[in-house]
Amino acid sequence: MQWEVVVGLEVHTQLLTQSKLFSGASTTFGGMPNSQACAVDLALPGVLPVLNRGVVELAVKFGLAIDARINSPSIFARKNYFYPDLPKGYQISQFELPIVEGGHIKIKTGKSNEENEKIINITRAHLEEDAGKSLHEDFHGMTGIDLNRAGTPLLEIVSEPDMRSSSEAVAFAKTIHTLVRWLGISDGNMEEGSFRCDANVSIRRLGDEKLGTRREIKNLNSFRFLQQAIEAEVEFQKYTLETGGEIKQATVLFDSDKRETQVMRTKEDAHDYRYFPDPDLLPLIISPDWIEEIRASMVEPPDLCFSRFIDSKIDSNSKATYALSKYDASMLTADIDIANYFEKVVEIIGRKEAKLCANWVIGEVAARLNQDNKNIKASPVSPKQLAELILRICDGTISGKTAKDVFSTMWDGENHASADEIIKTKGLKQISNSDEITKLVDMILIDNPQQVADFCRGKEKAFNSLVGQVMKATKGKANPAQVNDILKERLNKKGQE
């Protein structure tokens, strides 16, 4: 039987603010337990919430970036349930009238990572408080509660059930991840739990209109688990339906070791959260002027940046274009810091060499960052240093191969030496003087009569061996193109002799 997979995602992303959603306590990760849980976070009797302006601005940025409606008023509501990491016994969230409603994002699917584009609609994005943490290591059979995270602002982004496979779901999650980091509204740090997903999964017979019964997989904190969990869930649902069973609405957890989903609670024992507007908070009004002010402060969104990078018109809205391939552009726009780095390099060199710059950023720079587990912002080689290095390839001072050595020296060096300084100290300047090369070639030809004879008999391989000899003699500094030309010319002459 042919099944169609239907997935909708809920992404919880921590917003990057100094202080919490409703209190002035710090949101810094990794503090001593409960050192960042103030009276409001602890829900002491009598304390009250006051909304953080910074949080509202970040949520509005997200809404504007996905072309959504910014609701004004939007309303904060209480979601009531008991849990030790939820001090008030309710979470302040948004239910009716969330701050962001509607909007959409474009995801790229397909193996080539560039061919297919698909629009995924966003239902809503709302603000809510994060909970504290339960530490399950044993305290005499008890659980320890750390409330430092309690009250940290979260933006919950809810998609329509528009995805049709686990890979589309992952592409969606990755696109949102890139977007929130790009906009500077979240650090997206998955290890610290700043970015977590819930997936609503159902299947239906191909061609059916009606959606199947869904099960919600909670708390997926890596793209790999997201993919595996959806796949495991789809397998379970297919097996159940194909063996005459029935899917019951439920909340499930993914066991990554067993690669299976396990029921946490069924619909029957679903919580009755008793949502109602929080009487301690008033309607949030966001004026059109404020929205425009926020819009003006925003960076170019990643999809526009991508379009501009592949555009070949000289300028697009008076911003630079680079006529790059979709592949290069998607690599460079995977992260705003990479895009910025690339643009700084090209700015120095000129857009004619954009492709070469892209190769360097995607190639050498990315490889070294990856190897050293570093963010591009912490790159030891600055865009200026890299630009100066690439310039020396363009003007023939060094070969591409030598450039890689210079780059390596630059990366490992501590004194931020320029390309020119390294080339000079190490004597790496390319020999481009044709007289000098001709003299060298002639010497090699005299020293290697056998190869010369072989070449004359038509053995092409002997040519490469002779080039190698020349490069070796110059320690790689000879301009390879020139060596080729001169060698051919001298050999031809010899052949004619």
Place this chain on the structure above:
Amino acid sequence: MAVTLEDVKRVANLARIEISNDEAHTTLDQITGIFSLIEQMELVDTSTVIPMSHAQGVEQRLRKDEVTEIDQHELFQSQAPKTEAKLYLVPKVIE
């Protein structure tokens, strides 16, 4: 919409209030009386009325995003039933 014994037990559980069968019966009697009063609300047509959550039609005030709180965990935890290693202790949470 008569309140039932099941309702009383269900909301008691939601509110984490322990209630014996006898107590549930007594509570049901009292609550039924109160709801007979509450049901008077149905007599007025409110189809065109906008709900009123607050007495004043004012909007949410916003706080500047800055850290204003200091670490006071020792003071706060002096009120806690059980703590260890700066953590609040509760019976084992089973997930």
Place this chain on the structure above:
Amino acid sequence: MFNSSLNQLSTLLSTKKVSSVELTKDFLRNIEILNKEYNAFITVNEELSLDQARIADAMIASGEGNPLTGIPIAHKDIFCAKGWLTTCGSRMLSNFVSPYDAHVIELFNKAGTVNIGKTNMDEFAMGSSNETSFYGPVKNPWDILSVPGGSSGGSACAVAARMAPAATGTDTGGSIRQPASLCGVSGIKPTYGLVSRYGMIAFASSLDQGGPIAKSAADLALMLNVMVGFDARDSTSLQHENEDYTRDLERPIEGLRIGLPKEYFAEGLSDDVSRAVDAAVAEYSKLGAKIVEVSLPNTKLSIPVYYVLAPAEASSNLSRFDGVRYGHRSEEYTNLDDMYLKSRTQGFGAEVKRRILIGTYVLSHGYYDAYYIKAQKLRRLIAQDFTEAFKQCDIIMGPTSPSVAFDLGEKNNDPLQMYLSDAYTAAASLAGLPGMSIPVGFGKKSRPVGLHIIGNYFSEAKILNVANQFQQVTDWHTKMPDIKNSK
């Protein structure tokens, strides 16, 4: 001295006729003698009070005194005060020493007043008789067989029995006005949003409002001058320009239009109360006020609406009491859920549990629209009634309570009857309007009767003016119960 007004006490202090330490010791001694009988205070802490008295004396000596500097003030045990046991009348908080000050407490501290003790109250302010307190009922000093009203019963009793010159209270559906009425003292609930709720333990957030209880309108004005103030920590605190609430006390009220809602003088009002209120209204006519009949057609629904909205908010507000971070935790439990169940079941009294259950029910799935939303819609109609009425009058008057103080235990097993004692006060709370009660005579068994005065938003100065003009020509507010042990 125990009968002195705040102004008189202030003069005694500023002219060094008495020190704050002496005054504080006198009132502490009065409390020590009388509290055994009346149970108006949950906590008295001589050391903390005298510390403040010494600071006050230093302030006065250095000329930094304010009108209330050095005066002992009793605070309802709903206000968090740093270092003070703050119980909210509940076993749940019977071990809670507040690590911080409520905004109201900060303001009184800044004014240099002395916290003379924390007053008894209905548990979590849920009650109209003070009988729901974990610390036992407060007795009405006019008749110890009767209730003092609630929930600010301890504060009203403390003022009536001269254990404190003035006190703070809170009012959610009548909790300042009704006990003031039943104890024969004056009390005012300001416009919602004028007194910060920060540090005032929440009952029903959209209705709770702090206010003072004292012997006269003039004293209340001085108290409001301290208590009212914007607080950035309370999102519902209003950025209202500071006023001097004493400014209009002496203004004549000739031509004042007093509206009498016909619904307040209908079925359910006892004759003795009706007579005293009529006499008071007649006195206002003599002062030159015009009496007009007004109508508040939806006011009869204020009790049903109130008993949906207040319990709903309370059920959620009281979820934080779970025995994890502070407050009562059961000695024995088998697991986490059992700890929640036992701690909350032991920590809360019957009335609090009842309201939590009602509130949980009206918010639960399938009932929310029929109860909660419906009640919020009616709340708007109730508020609009007042807007209409204030087109025809400047001030609204009526009885504060349908009857004089009832006997202790009389309505204990009949919550419905108990809830009806707020019949006249809940509407102003729902509308967020300021309301006041002043003593205007005595009814059955010589128990006090209160006159309810409701003004438009932010008309506290006018309400106080209207009350003060009455108190200038009558002496009901100077009457005090027969307290043998008092000087």
